Amino acid sequence: xxxxxxxxxxxxxxxxxxxxxxxxxxxxxxxxxxxxxxxxxxxxxxxxxxxxxxxxxxxxxxxxxxxxxxxxxxxxxxxxxxxxxxxxxxxxxxxxxxxxxxxxxxxxxxxxxxxxxxxxxxxxxxxxxxxxxxxxxxxxxxxxxxxxxxxxxxxxxxxxxxxxxxxxxxxxxxxxxxxxxxxxxxxxxxxxxxxxxxxxxxxxxxxxxxxxxxxxxxxxxxxxxxxxxxxxxxxxxxxxxxxxxxxxxxxxxxxxxxxxxxxxxxxxxxxxxxxxxxxxxxxxxxxxxxxxxxxxxxxxxxxxxxxxxxxxxxxxxxxx
Amino acid sequence: xxxxxxxxxxxxxxxxxxxxxxxxxxxxxxxxxxxxxxxxxxxxxxxxxxxxxxxxxxxxxxxxxxxxxxxxxxxxxxxxxxxxxxxxxxxxxxxxxxxxxxxxxxxxxxxxxxxxxxxxxxxxxxxxxxxxxxxxxxxxxxxxxxxxxxxxxxxxxxxxxxxxxxxxxxxxxxxxxxxxxxxxxxxxxxxxxxxxxxxxxxxxxxxxxxxxxxxxxxxxxxxxxxxxxxxxxxxxxxxxxxxxxxxxxxxxxxxxxxxxxxxxxxxxxxxxxxxxxxxxxxxxxxxxxxxxxxxxxxxxxxxxxxxxxxxxxxxxxxxxxxxxxxxx
Ligand SMILES: Nc1ncnc2c1ncn2[C@@H]1O[C@H](COP(=O)(O)OP(=O)(O)OP(=O)(O)O)[C@@H](O)[C@H]1O
Ligand SMILES: Nc1ncnc2c1ncn2[C@@H]1O[C@H](COP(=O)(O)OP(=O)(O)O)[C@@H](O)[C@H]1O
Ligand code: SF4
Ligand SMILES: [Mg+2]
Ligand SMILES: [Mg+2]
Numbered sequence: 001x002x003x004x005x006x007x008x009x010x011x012x013x014x015x016x017x018x019x020x021x022x023x024x025x026x027x028x029x030x031x032x033x034x035x036x037x038x039x040x041x042x043x044x045x046x047x048x049x050x051x052x053x054x055x056x057x058x059x060x061x062x063x064x065x066x067x068x069x070x071x072x073x074x075x076x077x078x079x080x081x082x083x084x085x086x087x088x089x090x091x092x093x094x095x096x097x098x099x100x101x102x103x104x105x106x107x108x109x110x111x112x113x114x115x116x117x118x119x120x121x122x123x124x125x126x127x128x129x130x131x132x133x134x135x136x137x138x139x140x141x142x143x144x145x146x147x148x149x150x151x152x153x154x155x156x157x158x159x160x161x162x163x164x165x166x167x168x169x170x171x172x173x174x175x176x177x178x179x180x181x182x183x184x185x186x187x188x189x190x191x192x193x194x195x196x197x198x199x200x201x202x203x204x205x206x207x208x209x210x211x212x213x214x215x216x217x218x219x220x221x222x223x224x225x226x227x228x229x230x231x232x233x234x235x236x237x238x239x240x241x242x243x244x245x246x247x248x249x250x251x252x253x254x255x256x257x258x259x260x261x262x263x264x265x266x267x268x269x270x271x272x273x274x275x276x277x278x279x280x281x282x283x284x285x286x287x288x289x290x291x292x293x294x295x296x297x298x299x300x301x302x303x304x305x306x307x308x309x310x311x312x313x314x315x316x317x318x319x320x
Numbered sequence: 321x322x323x324x325x326x327x328x329x330x331x332x333x334x335x336x337x338x339x340x341x342x343x344x345x346x347x348x349x350x351x352x353x354x355x356x357x358x359x360x361x362x363x364x365x366x367x368x369x370x371x372x373x374x375x376x377x378x379x380x381x382x383x384x385x386x387x388x389x390x391x392x393x394x395x396x397x398x399x400x401x402x403x404x405x406x407x408x409x410x411x412x413x414x415x416x417x418x419x420x421x422x423x424x425x426x427x428x429x430x431x432x433x434x435x436x437x438x439x440x441x442x443x444x445x446x447x448x449x450x451x452x453x454x455x456x457x458x459x460x461x462x463x464x465x466x467x468x469x470x471x472x473x474x475x476x477x478x479x480x481x482x483x484x485x486x487x488x489x490x491x492x493x494x495x496x497x498x499x500x501x502x503x504x505x506x507x508x509x510x511x512x513x514x515x516x517x518x519x520x521x522x523x524x525x526x527x528x529x530x531x532x533x534x535x536x537x538x539x540x541x542x543x544x545x546x547x548x549x550x551x552x553x554x555x556x557x558x559x560x561x562x563x564x565x566x567x568x569x570x571x572x573x574x575x576x577x578x579x580x581x582x583x584x585x586x587x588x589x590x591x592x593x594x595x596x597x598x599x600x601x602x603x604x605x606x607x608x609x610x611x612x613x614x615x616x617x618x619x620x621x622x623x624x625x626x627x628x629x630x631x632x633x634x635x636x637x638x639x640x641x642x643x644x645x646x647x648x
Contacts, residue, residue, distance in 0.1 A: 014469065040501045041473025058468075094472065151363055174472075177498045178412065180362040180527030181571040185579060208501040211573040238575060252503045253575060259554070260513050260535050267507040271456050 002202045003029040003052075003169055008064035008075075010051045018060065019275045021047040023226040025064070026301060027309070029169075029219075034195055034203045036213035036234065038249070039223035040272055045206045046094055048223070049171040051075060052204075053091045069168055069201075086117055090162040090200075092155075094173040100146035100154065107142030110161050117165070124164060131160045131199070135190050152183030156190055163199045170200040176212055188216050210253055214238055219307075222246045225272045225283040228301045232308040242304060242315045245284050282313070294318035321521050322351040322374065322407075322490050327383035329369050329545075343369045344545045346383070349538070351490065351521040356512065358524045358532030358553070360568075361542035367525045368412075369545075371492045374523065375409045376400065387490065405435060408483040412495035414475035418467040424478060425463050431485050451481040456507045473500050480508060484515075491515070494525040509535050529572050533557045541565050543636075547626060551633035561635045 008025045011018040021044040029035050037045050051059070052066060052075065061076035068088060074080035101109060110128065111121040132139055135156040146154060155175055163170055172191060176184045194200055205217055213220055213234060220237040222229045222245065230243040241247050248268045258265065270287040273279050279286065281296040288295070294313045301311040310316070329344040344366040351357045359367050372378045374385060376392055385392045387407060395403050411417065418424055428448055436444060452459045455477040462474055470478070476496060483491055493512065497505050512522055513535055526532050532539060532553070539556040541549040541564070549562040560566050570582050626634040 012469075038501075040503055042471040046471070178495070181529065181568065181573070183363060184573065185571050188573075189579075208505070209573065210502060211575045214575050215573050215579055249502055252506045257557070258530070258534055260509070264510065264513075265506045265534075267456070267503040267505075267510070271458055274458070274461055 002031045002033070002069060004067040005052075006065045006067075008048075008051060008066060009062035010047060010055065011060050011062050012047075012058050013060050014058075014276075017276055020226050020278055021275055022051060023275075023278070025228050027221060027228060027231055029202045029204070031201055032195060033219060034192065034205060034217045035231075036210075036217035036220040037204055037206045037223065038208065038210055038213060038220060039229070040249070040268075041208070042272060042275075043223045044226045044275075045223055046173055047226075049091060049173050049204060049206055050093075052169070052171060053085060053089050054078070054081065086113070086162070086167065087165050088167050089169045089171070090165075090167040091171040092158050092162050092173060092175050094206075100158070102146055105143055105145055106149075106157060110142070110164075113161065114164070119165070128160070128164060131164070132157075134193075134197075135160055136186070150183075152179050152187060155179065155183075155187050159187075159190060159194065163194055166199055168201045169203070170194070171204045171206070173206045174208070175205075177208060184212065185215075188212055192216050210238070210250065222249065225278060226275050227283055228309075228311060229284070230308075230310040230312075232305075232310075236308060242308070243310045243312045244288050244290050244314065282311075290314050292318075321353045321388055322523070323386045324348055324350070324370070324374075325384050325386070327370070327373065327385060328381050329366070329373060329378070330381045342545055344373075347540075347542075347545075347547055348383075349540050349547075349550060351523050351538075353489070353521050354516050354519045355538065356516050356522045356524050356536040357538040357540060358526055358536035359540050359542060360526060360529060360532050362527065362568075364544075365542045366545040367527075367542060368494055370542075371409060371494045371523065371525055374490070374492055375407065376403070377409075401434075405486055406489040407492070408486060408488055408490075409492035409494060410476075410479045410483055410496045412498065414472055414479060415467065417479055418475060420467055422466075424465055424467045424470055424475060427478065427482050428485065431482060435486065447485060448481075451484040452478075454484055454511055455481045456504065457481065473504055476500060477504070477508065480511075488515075488520055490521045490523065492523045492525070495527065497526065497528065497531055505531070529557075529569060541568070546624065546636055547634075548636045549634065550626065550636075555630065555633040559630075559633070561629050561633070562637070 006026050008022060010022040011020050025048060037048065039045055055061060055075065055078065066073040066075050073084055114121050114124060129139055132141065137153060137156060141149065141153065141157060149157065176187050179187060191203065191205065195203060205213065207213060217234050219231060220234050221231040222237065222243065224245050230237065230241060230246045237246060238250060241250060252265055252267050268287055273283055273286065282299050285291045285295045299311045299313045299316065301309055302316060304310045304315050325348055327344060327347045328342065330340040331343050333339050333341045347370065349357065359370060361367050373380050380393060392403065417427065432444055449459055452462065457474065457477050462470060462478060467475060480496065497508060500508060509531065512524065516522055524532065524536055536553045539551065539553045540547060541556065543564055548564045549556055556565065560569055570586055624636045627637050629635050
């Protein structure tokens with residue numbers, strides 16, 4: 001087992017109170033597993049991803065544990081996490097492309113990052129060049145500024161840099177959503193090849209594009225309003241989801257060939273609840289067509305079939 | 321209503337601006353009232369440049385854009401303000417539209433001070449409420465928040481809501497969907513469809529072919545600033561004629577078919593070889609895997625001509641029907 005997260009809770013401090021953006025997540029990721037993470041905007045995907053590597057000043061660790069390859073990660077301790085970042089866990093943040101320092105050449109930036117981790121740029125450079133070749137970039141990107149690279153080039157460069165020290169876990173947050181279809185494909189396939197080459201052991205790929213996950217992920221985890229809703233192998237989520245939310249999410253995807261004039265797709269009626277004062281019981285209750293009296297209690301996230309977890313009373317039976 | 325007539329845009333690049341990069345070349349199409357036109361192309365193909373010219377954010381190098389018969393280049397002063405009352409844009413990266421030191425809803429209050437300063441507060445609040453609900457935002461969750469307290473999708477929808485406050489005739493929506501989740505995407509798309517039902521014309525810029533196909537009546541496929549194929553959406557997608565359009569359609573990630581299987585099918589049909597196509601030679605694929613930047617065309621060489629393949633369906637080709645021609 002590569003990653004084991006148990007009852008992890010991370011809230012945002014605000015003047016109005018705590019925003020319960022990640023409210024008790026328990027799941028694991030196996031060696032070599034690429035896990036997709038999907039769910040509506042604001043459901044806590046980035047919060048989950050960021051919690052595994054860096055809590056910013058506004059985030060508050062409330063409870064739970066994270067174990068990576070048998071080591072407890074001190075996620076509540078910003079200092080203590082330093083020795084794991086980049087070396088064991090690495091992240092490609094949402095909007096990484098716009099966050100690259102515009103005044104530094106790519107090579108300089110990489111060198112600084114490595115030195116800050118106590119590594120020698122000179123020693124790692126041959127491997128860096130090999131990987132730049134591998135993702136199909138020109139070696140001279142090292143001498144260029146971020147602004148000179150296209151979105152897809154930047155994205156692949158960020159991937160190379162963040163996995164240089166062969167971390168065990170890579171978290172990629174929406175790294176394909178701003179790219180056009182052909183670049184998207186190249187970047188997604190690069191992700192998979194990094195796993196295949198052993199540059200990273202396992203991966204969390206956060207995206208709104210479930211069709212990209214169908215192409216790349218082994219399993220998919222669906223979140224709703226700060227909680228986990230369902231996790232299963234990719235094919236099962238796409239073709240045999242059990243949680244009502246997952247089913248509605250999947251059926252709202254426009255497939256190639258569907259047209260508004262012929263078949264009007266519908267989103268999920270209503271919007272997710274406020275995470276400041278989330279409702280008790282199942283958080284999907286107000287929008288769920290199957291809700292019944294038991295749903296005022298919180299459904300546990302439990303095994304419902306082989307390799308298949310879900311949190312729904314309709315699926316587990318109300319006496320589970 | 322909105323009409324582009326042989327529009328070109330050359331950017332000055334290189335030291336001292338000594339070189340010209342042809343970002344858009346000889347592009348003509350119309351966006352009528354109650355119509356969605358999707359402008360599809362890869363990164364760097366000139367989509368945003370076209371949107372910016374329509375929004376008067378950059379100059380037009382050659383050709384003209386007219387709105388209701390009026391040339392937009394000639395608008396100055398007060399005429400520009402009333403142009404923006406009817407023509408607005410929403411852009412891809414929601415963060416760049418916000419100033420982190422102000423509350424996010426300042427983008428709405430600015431519209432009030434600019435255009436509705438004499439409207440009663442309660443009336444204004446109702447208007448804002450309706451606009452937010454139209455984009456499925458809960459006013460309580462997004463008003464009075466700083467940008468960093470909202471997710472990317474929430475910020476993006478706030479910008480669409482902002483555009484809805486005005487009495488729009490034309491909306492330029494530049495990649496507004498990519499930051500949204502599937503369910504919100506459909507809500508926003510259906511909202512755009514509703515707006516077109518009420519007579520708005522929408523220039524829907526996207527790299528996502530299935531979204532363009534879902535919503536638009538007309539499709540323009542752009543490649544390195546020139547039109548590769550254009551026409552009624554069902555014709556362009558139902559009977560893609562240009563080898564480039566076909567290649568693009570095959571890269572779309574599908575939900576029940578893997579890329580490798582799509583490749584295998586193409587190979588089984590004899591391959592996607594664009595072989596002798598002159599268009600492909602003049603505008604070679606950017607080859608994302610090799611990471612070379614967009615090819616720089618200069619303003620001296622001529623774009624291909626648009627040839628009619630059937631009613632409402634045109635293709636950019638140098639010599640349709642010649643032995644070298646791959647259009648089929
Ligand atoms: N600094 C903050 N202060 C208060 N609330 C916050 C803060 N950052 C995020 N939130 C809230 O926490 C929730 C989860 O946010 P998060 O960024 O994890 O969503 P996400 O699932 O990644 O969304 P998207 O798909 O739009 O990127 C949202 O309701 C958001 O508004
Ligand atoms: N301000 C600018 N100066 C010089 N070149 C630019 C500028 N803006 C865009 N370009 C170039 O023009 C071309 C088209 O860009 P753009 O319209 O942004 O494409 P798209 O929106 O389709 O990705 C690209 O080659 C891009 O690098
Ligand atoms: S627990 Fe109840 S409300 Fe929640 S998803 Fe299942 S049936 Fe619906
Ligand atoms: Mg996010
Ligand atoms: Mg653009």
